[in-house]
Amino acid sequence: MEKLNQLKNILQEVHDIQMAQNLLEWDQSTNMPVGGALDRSYQMGTLAKISHEKFTSDEVGSLLDSAAKEVSSLNSDSDEPCLVKVAKKHYDRERKVPTQWIEKFVQVTATAQTVWEKAKADSDFALFEPHLTEIVNLRKEYGTYFKPYDHVYDPLLDDFEPGLKTAEVQEIFNAIRPRQVALIDAIKKAKPVQDDFLYLNYAKDGQWQFGMNVIAKLGFNFERGRQDVSVHPFTTSFGWGDIRITTRIDENYLPTALFGSIHETGHAMYEQNIAQSLRRTLLCDGASMAIHESQSRLWENLVGRSYNFWSHFYPDLVKIFPSQLGNVDLDTFYRGINYVKPGMIRVEADEATYNLHIMLRMEIEIALLEGAIEVKDLPQIWNEKMQSYLGITPANDAEGVLQDVHWSGGMLGYFPTYALGNIVSAQIWDKVAEENPNLQDQIANGNFKPLLKWLSENVYQHGSKFEPKDIIKKVTGNTIQADPYMRYLEDKYKGIYNL
Amino acid sequence: MEKLNQLKNILQEVHDIQMAQNLLEWDQSTNMPVGGALDRSYQMGTLAKISHEKFTSDEVGSLLDSAAKEVSSLNSDSDEPCLVKVAKKHYDRERKVPTQWIEKFVQVTATAQTVWEKAKADSDFALFEPHLTEIVNLRKEYGTYFKPYDHVYDPLLDDFEPGLKTAEVQEIFNAIRPRQVALIDAIKKAKPVQDDFLYLNYAKDGQWQFGMNVIAKLGFNFERGRQDVSVHPFTTSFGWGDIRITTRIDENYLPTALFGSIHETGHAMYEQNIAQSLRRTLLCDGASMAIHESQSRLWENLVGRSYNFWSHFYPDLVKIFPSQLGNVDLDTFYRGINYVKPGMIRVEADEATYNLHIMLRMEIEIALLEGAIEVKDLPQIWNEKMQSYLGITPANDAEGVLQDVHWSGGMLGYFPTYALGNIVSAQIWDKVAEENPNLQDQIANGNFKPLLKWLSENVYQHGSKFEPKDIIKKVTGNTIQADPYMRYLEDKYKGIYNL
Numbered sequence: 001m002e003k004l005n006q007l008k009n010i011l012q013e014v015h016d017i018q019m020a021q022n023l024l025e026w027d028q029s030t031n032m033p034v035g036g037a038l039d040r041s042y043q044m045g046t047l048a049k050i051s052h053e054k055f056t057s058d059e060v061g062s063l064l065d066s067a068a069k070e071v072s073s074l075n076s077d078s079d080e081p082c083l084v085k086v087a088k089k090h091y092d093r094e095r096k097v098p099t100q101w102i103e104k105f106v107q108v109t110a111t112a113q114t115v116w117e118k119a120k121a122d123s124d125f126a127l128f129e130p131h132l133t134e135i136v137n138l139r140k141e142y143g144t145y146f147k148p149y150d151h152v153y154d155p156l157l158d159d160f161e162p163g164l165k166t167a168e169v170q171e172i173f174n175a176i177r178p179r180q181v182a183l184i185d186a187i188k189k190a191k192p193v194q195d196d197f198l199y200l201n202y203a204k205d206g207q208w209q210f211g212m213n214v215i216a217k218l219g220f221n222f223e224r225g226r227q228d229v230s231v232h233p234f235t236t237s238f239g240w241g242d243i244r245i246t247t248r249i250d251e252n253y254l255p256t257a258l259f260g261s262i263h264e265t266g267h268a269m270y271e272q273n274i275a276q277s278l279r280r281t282l283l284c285d286g287a288s289m290a291i292h293e294s295q296s297r298l299w300e301n302l303v304g305r306s307y308n309f310w311s312h313f314y315p316d317l318v319k320i321f322p323s324q325l326g327n328v329d330l331d332t333f334y335r336g337i338n339y340v341k342p343g344m345i346r347v348e349a350d351e352a353t354y355n356l357h358i359m360l361r362m363e364i365e366i367a368l369l370e371g372a373i374e375v376k377d378l379p380q381i382w383n384e385k386m387q388s389y390l391g392i393t394p395a396n397d398a399e400g401v402l403q404d405v406h407w408s409g410g411m412l413g414y415f416p417t418y419a420l421g422n423i424v425s426a427q428i429w430d431k432v433a434e435e436n437p438n439l440q441d442q443i444a445n446g447n448f449k450p451l452l453k454w455l456s457e458n459v460y461q462h463g464s465k466f467e468p469k470d471i472i473k474k475v476t477g478n479t480i481q482a483d484p485y486m487r488y489l490e491d492k493y494k495g496i497y498n499l
Numbered sequence: 500m501e502k503l504n505q506l507k508n509i510l511q512e513v514h515d516i517q518m519a520q521n522l523l524e525w526d527q528s529t530n531m532p533v534g535g536a537l538d539r540s541y542q543m544g545t546l547a548k549i550s551h552e553k554f555t556s557d558e559v560g561s562l563l564d565s566a567a568k569e570v571s572s573l574n575s576d577s578d579e580p581c582l583v584k585v586a587k588k589h590y591d592r593e594r595k596v597p598t599q600w601i602e603k604f605v606q607v608t609a610t611a612q613t614v615w616e617k618a619k620a621d622s623d624f625a626l627f628e629p630h631l632t633e634i635v636n637l638r639k640e641y642g643t644y645f646k647p648y649d650h651v652y653d654p655l656l657d658d659f660e661p662g663l664k665t666a667e668v669q670e671i672f673n674a675i676r677p678r679q680v681a682l683i684d685a686i687k688k689a690k691p692v693q694d695d696f697l698y699l700n701y702a703k704d705g706q707w708q709f710g711m712n713v714i715a716k717l718g719f720n721f722e723r724g725r726q727d728v729s730v731h732p733f734t735t736s737f738g739w740g741d742i743r744i745t746t747r748i749d750e751n752y753l754p755t756a757l758f759g760s761i762h763e764t765g766h767a768m769y770e771q772n773i774a775q776s777l778r779r780t781l782l783c784d785g786a787s788m789a790i791h792e793s794q795s796r797l798w799e800n801l802v803g804r805s806y807n808f809w810s811h812f813y814p815d816l817v818k819i820f821p822s823q824l825g826n827v828d829l830d831t832f833y834r835g836i837n838y839v840k841p842g843m844i845r846v847e848a849d850e851a852t853y854n855l856h857i858m859l860r861m862e863i864e865i866a867l868l869e870g871a872i873e874v875k876d877l878p879q880i881w882n883e884k885m886q887s888y889l890g891i892t893p894a895n896d897a898e899g900v901l902q903d904v905h906w907s908g909g910m911l912g913y914f915p916t917y918a919l920g921n922i923v924s925a926q927i928w929d930k931v932a933e934e935n936p937n938l939q940d941q942i943a944n945g946n947f948k949p950l951l952k953w954l955s956e957n958v959y960q961h962g963s964k965f966e967p968k969d970i971i972k973k974v975t976g977n978t979i980q981a982d983p984y985m986r987y988l989e990d991k992y993k994g995i996y997n998l
Contacts, residue, residue: 012545013545013548013549016546017542017545019538020519020542020546023522024522031725032741033725035740035741036723036737036740036741039739040738040741042515043515046516047516050549221534223532224532224535238535239535239537239538239542241538242534242539
């Protein structure tokens with residue numbers, strides 16, 4: 001295993017550098033004074049360059065081939081063959097893209113992000129348009145390095161969701177679209193639930209204290225992680241032993257911090273429960289964005305927005321905020337945090353409307369790459385789709401086509417993973433519930449250990465050893481299916497809105 | 500200037516990596532959960548290896564020679580010739596030491612530090628002895644790579660204090676030793692001042708708030724820095740735009756946090772006021788450990804422990820801690836924070852005794868390197884010197900020879916810079932006072948801007964462009980002189996103790 005060991009040494013160094021990059025980014029979002037921005041951008045650029053050069057060297061290519069032979073006699077599901085296989089896939093992808101393209105992409109997106117910020121602030125799409133056009137052209141070019149493909153969108157999707165095809169996503173989305181639209185229509189006709197108490201003033205300290213208690217009970221391991229505050233919540237890893245999350249606190253809207261913390265805790269517990277044997281390797285990561293999101297959404301929604309969860313935690317919350325919640329009973333609180341209302345902003349969307357925001361974006365991305373639409377027409381297309389799916393029209397581009405950061409960063413192909421995460425979360429949930437009939441009782445008793453144990457054994461421990469579809473197959477025996485998620489939504493809102 | 504530009508590009512990348520290393524260390528001391536230690540050590544090792552390899556390459560050697568020719572027509576005090584000259588000095592030093600020695604040193608000191616922690620906890624010098632013997636032998640070997648030298652201690656000293664010779668330090672120390680001993684003897688015979696009020700309970704929040712206010716008024720720039728809490732206070736840099744300090748708070752001893760913060764602020768303001776033209780170069784650093792320490796001590800002691808400083812700040816402190824200090828008048832407070840008492844522990848030593856702790860250590864280091872004494876005899880030698888200089892004898896090795904971390908880390912040659920910092924601080928202070936007759940009035944009015952401006956123009960802006968002795972010459976017109984510091988001490992304590 002001489003070549004394998006040589007390969008592992010290099011991959012370990014690449015991993016170390018990437019973990020240091022994560023720390024540079026985390027610190028930038030949590031602690032860095034404004035004056036540190038320029039130096040920090042140099043540092044991130046230099047580390048990115050070094051890790052890329054180290055990983056894409058000819059030496060790594062030849063070691064990957066030799067190591068593949070050395071591990072060929074081992075069980076293909078064991079750590080080392082998986083490491084070689086996944087590293088080879090990353091290597092091939094990074095080698096296929098010319099350095100000139102990467103340099104151009106970094107430069108174009110750096111400018112585009114600054115312009116987008118201004119365009120969003122001024123609600124001025126025309127300002128952003130030429131930059132987005134350049135990004136779309138670069139992404140079209142990116143696709144050509146991965147020919148042949150079934151669909152021009154496939155290589156982009158594959159960056160975030162290894163092995164998944166555009167046609168598969170479209171089939172899934174086509175299955176859920178009419179059911180989500182019908183559900184929203186039914187809710188619109190029903191009597192609204194009360195949610196005014198969520199908008200009272202909730203002091204930061206109390207919110208922080210309650211959230212820390214909740215995520216500790218869920219199973220966040222504070223010996224190998226911590227929570228901090230940042231403008232946009234995120235999860236990051238500095239290695240197997242240090243997985244961190246951030247949250248943000250809105251003193252005038254209770255759900256922001258709490259569900260943000262639970263969401264990120266879902267991501268973090270995934271990474272905290274990867275097998276220790278994968279430490280310091282590129283397999284010490286989630287299997288894909290969708291699988292990762294399935295776990296953040298599972299803990300946030302299927303656990304955190306459930307009646308049984310609150311039957312356990314609500315008394316504690318009332319104790320911290322007696323003047324705000326003393327007169328709100330559990331049932332009213334539960335309905336309130338599950339209020340459905342079609343809105344303009346994706347990140348504020350409820351469970352019933354969220355996926356429609358995603359479908360709209362994916363349809364636009366695909367049409368742009370196919371050349372079926374032009375960037376200049378996006379505001380109009382966006383607004384028409386919003387009206388068609390959600391029955392509302394943005395008042396301006398800031399709350400419409402300009403709302404998300406992703407396109408300015410060149411991240412086309414990313415959005416679908418959010419909706420797929422929702423869909424997969426319900427499939428996995430059904431399986432847990434099937435194998436553990438006491439699940440709901442355990443949640444009502446504040447006992448999350450059996451759930452975390454099951455998820456760790458069946459999903460988390462594997463890290464990114466397997467492709468997402470293999471993980472889903474292992475866990476559910478099936479491909480990605482839309483029905484469990486739609487049944488979950490329909491059942492839940494039937495109860496809440498008396499549909 | 501083609502070669503110079505190529506050189507600068509590489510040096511910038513090396514600098515970026517070193518700044519990332521600093522962040523890894525800072526985070527380890529301020530935020531990292533216990534579980535992150537192993538991954539962090541890998542990351543620090545990998546970045547150290549990469550920056551060392553990048554900097555000591557043959558390519559850098561040849562670029563240094565070519566760049567030296569390219570800049571030879573420029574003013575030798577301008578940025579670029581200084582960069583080439585200082586980089587060349589670092590390069591030669593790093594190249595002279597064989598990689599095998601470095602690897603051995605890293606390995607031996609890593610083990611020694613763990614053993615030292617246990618030896619200190621158990622007060623068991625015998626446990627540490629073989630490791631320290633190995634370290635002394637490695638340091639002897641290290642010296643041989645720098646032959647010829649005047650003294651075997653010179654190469655070690657030069658790592659921390661470029662250009663300074665052992666004989667020069669010995670001469671300075673010989674000049675101050677009898678005067679410090681005589682001063683302490685006189686104080687011992689005087690009536691002790693009151694300091695019991697310093698040991699009352701002072702709540703953390705109030706200490707933090709007061710300290711933040713003080714360092715902001717001194718001139719710490721919070722747009723390019725921040726303060727956090729750690730076990731051992733330190734200053735670090737993540738580039739010109741982000742200089743951070745830490746402090747620790749002892750709720751039962753008021754001076755710890757406050758003077759710790761002021762001390763680190765002195766270090767930080769030095770680095771925050773380096774000329775921006777030196778950003779992202781190895782010149783964006785202090786000139787040496789002693790010059791750096793001269794600034795932390797200047798702000799901590801000559802400013803922060805002065806009567807005029809407290810005539811400005813004391814009313815604010817009493818407002819925060821009325822029950823503890825309401826009955827303590829300014830004069831009593833001033834004498835209390837300047838209490839002198841020979842003690843075992845260097846880091847807790849007052850101004851009158853501090854340098855004697857340093858001399859003892861330097862004498863031992865030199866004798867070890869000369870082979871005049873053996874490691875096994877250190878406890879006895881240590882205790883004899885403590886008795887001779889300070890009139891006290893440690894009860895055990897934990898509060899004697901085992902107290903400091905430096906030797907277990909292989910840092911022989913470092914200690915003298917602490918005392919030199921004290922000495923230089925008074926020389927620079929005399930010069931400021933001479934050129935600015937209103938200095939004491941300004942301090943009494945809480946106006947530190949003229950002092951900071953003077954120090955920035957005369958010392959800080961130059962970063963590490965010049966050798967320490969050149970800086971001292973430029974500022975004071977002289978070499979390092981002991982007399983100003985001794986006069987400062989003698990005058991100060993004459994007042995406090997009515998000598």
